[in-house]
Amino acid sequence: MSGSRTLLTAAIVLYASAAFGAERTLAESAVRVVKLYGAGGAGRLEGFASGVACSPDGLIVTVLSPMLDARNLRAVLWDGRRLPARLAGVDPKRELAALRVEAADLPSFDLNEPAAVEPGDVVWAISNLYNIASGAEPPSVQRGVASAVASLTARKGVVELTYPGDVYILDAITNNPGAAGGALVDARGRLAGVLGKDVRAAGSNTWINFAVPAADVAQFLQRVRTGAAPATLPHRDVEEVDRREQAGADLRGIRTLPDAFDRTPAYIDEVEPDSPAASIGLAPDDLILLVDETLIQTLKDVRAAMAAAPSDEPVEITILRGEALLKLTLPPRKGSP
Amino acid sequence: MRGTLRPISTWFPWILAAAALPGRAEGLDLELDPRLREAEERRVALVERASPGVVAVFAPGGRSGGSGVLISADGFALTNYHVVGGSVHLRCGLPDGRLHDAVVVGLDPRGDVALIKLLGREEFPHSPLGDSDRVRVGDEVLAAGNPFLLATDFRPAFTLGVVSGVRRYQPPTADGGFEYTDCIQTDAAVNPGNSGGPLFNELGEVVGVNGRISLQKRGRVGVGVAYAISINQIKNFLDQLRGGWIVAHATIGATVSTEDDGRVVFDRILESSDAFRRGLRRGDELVSFAGRPIVSANDFQNALGVLPGGWKVDLTYRRGQEKFSIRVRLEEARPAGERAPSASDPSEARRPRRPELPPHVAAVYEPKEGFANYFFNREPRDRLLAAVRKAGDFSKRTGDWKLVFDDDGREVFCTLGDREASWRTTEVSTAYRPGEVGATDPPGSGGLLAALEQWRRLASSGEAWFSQCDFAGSAPDANGVRMPVLATQRGGVACRWYFDPDAGGLIALECLPEPNADPCEIHWSDLGPVGGFTLPRRWEVRRGDATYAILTLKVAEFSP
Numbered sequence: 016m017s018g019s020r021t022l023l024t025a026a027i028v029l030y031a032s033a034a035f036g037a038e039r040t041l042a043e044s045a046v047r048v049v050k051l052y053g054a055g056g057a058g059r060l061e062g063f064a065s066g067v068a069c070s071p072d073g074l075i076v077t078v079l080s081p082m083l084d085a086r087n088l089r090a091v092l093w094d095g096r097r098l099p100a101r102l103a104g105v106d107p108k109r110e111l112a113a114l115r116v117e118a119a120d121l122p123s124f125d126l127n128e129p130a131a132v133e134p135g136d137v138v139w140a141i142s143n144l145y146n147i148a149s150g151a152e153p154p155s156v157q158r159g160v161a162s163a164v165a166s167l168t169a170r171k172g173v174v175e176l177t178y179p180g181d182v183y184i185l186d187a188i189t190n191n192p193g194a195a196g197g198a199l200v201d202a203r204g205r206l207a208g209v210l211g212k213d214v215r216a217a218g219s220n221t222w223i224n225f226a227v228p229a230a231d232v233a234q235f236l237q238r239v240r241t242g243a244a245p246a247t248l249p250h251r252d253v254e255e256v257d258r259r260e261q262a263g264a265d266l267r268g269i270r271t272l273p274d275a276f277d278r279t280p281a282y283i284d285e286v287e288p289d290s291p292a293a294s295i296g297l298a299p300d301d302l303i304l305l306v307d308e309t310l311i312q313t314l315k316d317v318r319a320a321m322a323a324a325p326s327d328e329p330v331e332i333t334i335l336r337g338e339a340l341l342k343l344t345l346p347p348r349k350g351s352p
Numbered sequence: 353m354r355g356t357l358r359p360i361s362t363w364f365p366w367i368l369a370a371a372a373l374p375g376r377a378e379g380l381d382l383e384l385d386p387r388l389r390e391a392e393e394r395r396v397a398l399v400e401r402a403s404p405g406v407v408a409v410f411a412p413g414g415r416s417g418g419s420g421v422l423i424s425a426d427g428f429a430l431t432n433y434h435v436v437g438g439s440v441h442l443r444c445g446l447p448d449g450r451l452h453d454a455v456v457v458g459l460d461p462r463g464d465v466a467l468i469k470l471l472g473r474e475e476f477p478h479s480p481l482g483d484s485d486r487v488r489v490g491d492e493v494l495a496a497g498n499p500f501l502l503a504t505d506f507r508p509a510f511t512l513g514v515v516s517g518v519r520r521y522q523p524p525t526a527d528g529g530f531e532y533t534d535c536i537q538t539d540a541a542v543n544p545g546n547s548g549g550p551l552f553n554e555l556g557e558v559v560g561v562n563g564r565i566s567l568q569k570r571g572r573v574g575v576g577v578a579y580a581i582s583i584n585q586i587k588n589f590l591d592q593l594r595g596g597w598i599v600a601h602a603t604i605g606a607t608v609s610t611e612d613d614g615r616v617v618f619d620r621i622l623e624s625s626d627a628f629r630r631g632l633r634r635g636d637e638l639v640s641f642a643g644r645p646i647v648s649a650n651d652f653q654n655a656l657g658v659l660p661g662g663w664k665v666d667l668t669y670r671r672g673q674e675k676f677s678i679r680v681r682l683e684e685a686r687p688a689g690e691r692a693p694s695a696s697d698p699s700e701a702r703r704p705r706r707p708e709l710p711p712h713v714a715a716v717y718e719p720k721e722g723f724a725n726y727f728f729n730r731e732p733r734d735r736l737l738a739a740v741r742k743a744g745d746f747s748k749r750t751g752d753w754k755l756v757f758d759d760d761g762r763e764v765f766c767t768l769g770d771r772e773a774s775w776r777t778t779e780v781s782t783a784y785r786p787g788e789v790g791a792t793d794p795p796g797s798g799g800l801l802a803a804l805e806q807w808r809r810l811a812s813s814g815e816a817w818f819s820q821c822d823f824a825g826s827a828p829d830a831n832g833v834r835m836p837v838l839a840t841q842r843g844g845v846a847c848r849w850y851f852d853p854d855a856g857g858l859i860a861l862e863c864l865p866e867p868n869a870d871p872c873e874i875h876w877s878d879l880g881p882v883g884g885f886t887l888p889r890r891w892e893v894r895r896g897d898a899t900y901a902i903l904t905l906k907v908a909e910f911s912p
Contacts, residue, residue, distance in 0.1 A: 037514075038488045040490075041489055045489070095648070139490075144577060145577060147517065147522075147537065147566070148517065148520075149648070150610065150614075150647075150648045151614075151648060152519075152648065152650065153489065153517065155517050155537060156490060156514065156517065157516055157576050158513070187539065188539075191566075191576065191577065
């Protein structure tokens with residue numbers, strides 16, 4: 016108990032003083048975060064991400080994503096330089112990827128000196144979330160606290176990802192488009208981790224903000240340097256998951272209008288008899304507004320949200336019927352896995 | 353998984369409880385670092401100091417609303433344009449629980465800013481304005497407002513965060529056309545209802561007005577990305593907003609693009625633009641603009657977007673190996689689709705029918721084309737007109753005016769009258785008929801005779817002679833000192849009259865007898881007795897980059 020009290024006091028003091036003198040530390044860290052551009056840019060796949068420079072000679076770490084499956088993968092450095100990047104290694108278990116750019120003087124984090132983060136420590140997340148910054152503009156900075164060091168079983172669509180070892184769970188909202196691959200740094204500007212991809216926690220099905228610890232990143236880079244890490248993208252990757260989300264979603268008996276437009280409104284057209292949808296009285300002309308906490312604007316949103324929901328669990332569905340707003344619980348199909 | 357996440361719920365409340373209740377911490381047998389207690393006390397004091405000026409803004413009927421912040425004791429408050437919308441009358445709740453009526457004063461539809469005035473109190477609590485150019489990434493900031501319109505007692509919610517980015521550019525939205533230039537990005541929680549509320553720095557100064565959040569695909573709120581309009585941008589427009597205008601942002605009549613090698617190059621330029629007349633051409637590289645180095649197209653959008661039309665700024669460009677510095681007059685940008693000041697504007701028709709205003713609101717509201725509320729133009733306009741009258745009562749001197757100038761040893765005889773104005777030297781003899789369109793005599797002056805005629809009319813007839821005569825906010829001189837401006841129109845001649853911000857007198861005139869040309873500028877100084885009045889004796893006449901003449905007023909005769 017006394018040990019944790021000391022820790023708590025230290026954490027509070029750090030939190031209180033974190034803002035003082037942060038400017039320089041952050042500026043020094045920000046130049047070590049790169050903007051990455053690759054495949055995507057349509058639908059739910061962003062063509063952009065963040066990366067962390069890990070060696071002066073051009074080694075960059077980011078997260079595995081379909082974005083990397085591009086011939087013209089580019090890294091934009093802190094000074095606006097736009098360099099071609101190639102895949103140098105992947106860690107399919109930790110969902111990490113290493114890239115290489117031709118640079119001799121890249122400002123980079125020293126992975127021999129990673130920060131070890133304890134729960135309660137103040138951390139800073141630095142990333143190009145939402146692709147807000149372009150060219151030489153600095154990436155975005157968020158402040159948070161490491162809420163826990165814990166194991167993580169996550170879900171990307173219907174695929175479960177189990178991270179080996181612990182990750183840092185954060186209270187800052189880093190689960191945003193383009194943030195994955197950004198840097199997590201401690202109050203002294205040392206690399207604490209790499210921001211994880213946008214996944215949900217498998218247990219709670221909520222979006223989770225996490226980072227892969229720097230020590231794991233260092234180990235991965237060691238394998239990349241020795242040639243022990245594969246340098247091709249695994250095909251099991253989320254690309255496939257995303258395709259399945261789009262096409263093969265089981266709507267549990269909801270039949271919709273043909274998805275004829277870019278933004279077909281999410282009206283129910285028919286309800287399959289004896290289906291879960293029929294069992295809760297969903298009816299033609301109901302307009303779907305929310306699936307769990309996901310806002311629905313188009314049919315595509317419905318398919319994506321239903322595909323993302325675990326097929327063996329009920330889904331909260333909010334509909335507009337006439338002028339009434341109804342929140343219903345759509346059960347899973349009987350006998351679903 | 354549920355088990356592994358439990359530390360969130362055990363750690364977090366502990367930290368919050370300890371931080372919020374330093375006294376209690378002793379009860380828990382915790383040793384708090386005195387620095388923590390100081391920081392906490394500072395923050396509590398800051399919230400207490402900043403709270404009273406935070407406004408809960410409601411549209412009449414209470415169906416929608418947002419937030420705002422009082423910035424003066426007489427009740428002026430800032431909020432977002434998208435909070436006010438087409439409303440004239442608003443209801444504003446203050447943290448002391450009182451509800452005040454408010455009237456719209458000025459609008460910035462492009463920049464998403466509205467100035468409103470709260471009514472019904474002698475002295476309002478208010479917050480000082482900070483300097484948003486000094487905000488740094490990592491600074492702690494507090495957002496205040498009424499998220500989700502939850503506060504029925506009007507006491508604001510404060511959310512703490514840090515500055516995530518500065519000088520951000522967020523392009524115009526498809527629906528509203530709001531463009532956030534040079535804005536502050538923060539991770540402080542900003543949600544619907546926070547719109548128009550202040551972003552405070554650690555000193556309790558307003559450094560921004562919160563108005564926009566990134567949501568994108570998930571439709572969630574509070575994703576840790578919010579944007580505040582920088583207060584320095586608002587300061588640039590504030591005098592015009594106070595004058596009741598629907599303000600226009602600036603355009604330079606040229607666009608830039610970033611080349612592959614990183615240079616920012618002008619790729620299009622209008623021949624009618626001032627920049628073109630000053631020598632700028634397609635292919636020139638932009639080096640600095642309005643005192644800021646430019647290294648990206650976004651930099652330029654940021655530097656330009658914070659400026660009102662009508663201002664003059666310095667621009668440096670490179671052509672080949674050579675650098676050129678010019679001073680450029682900015683035009684007003686009124687893009688199609690913007691809720692522009694026109695009675696026939698279709699968006700005007702879409703506005704809901706205005707309900708009858710309460711009498712005390714109606715008393716301070718006056719609709720006029722181009723204005724959000726012309727009532728607020730009258731007072732500053734009349735103050736400038738009074739300053740003109742104070743220089744001398746010319747109201748009975750409506751006959752011919754005869755002026756004799758010395759122009760570098762030569763005499764100039766100038767006659768100004770209702771039917772004709774003339775200019776005679778040993779070399780030049782020209783005349784101008786008032787009302788003549790596009791007359792720029794004497795040659796090379798850009799319309800000095802027309803300018804003098806306008807001056808005679810302003811002095812002898814005042815605003816009555818002009819078709820338009822309005823307070824036009826303020827504009828900086830070459831040293832950055834803001835001068836109040838009066839804008840007039842008559843017979844196709846547009847004038848901007850500049851006044852001394854301290855002494856109040858007229859110090860310069862820009863007169864434009866024809867569109868898309870360089871105006872004739874008169875800069876007045878050296879007050880002294882002439883013709884029975886105290887008048888400026890030094891008249892510097894300029895056009896474009898050139899000085900046309902430096903005249904000394906020797907003799908003046910003002911016939912009744």
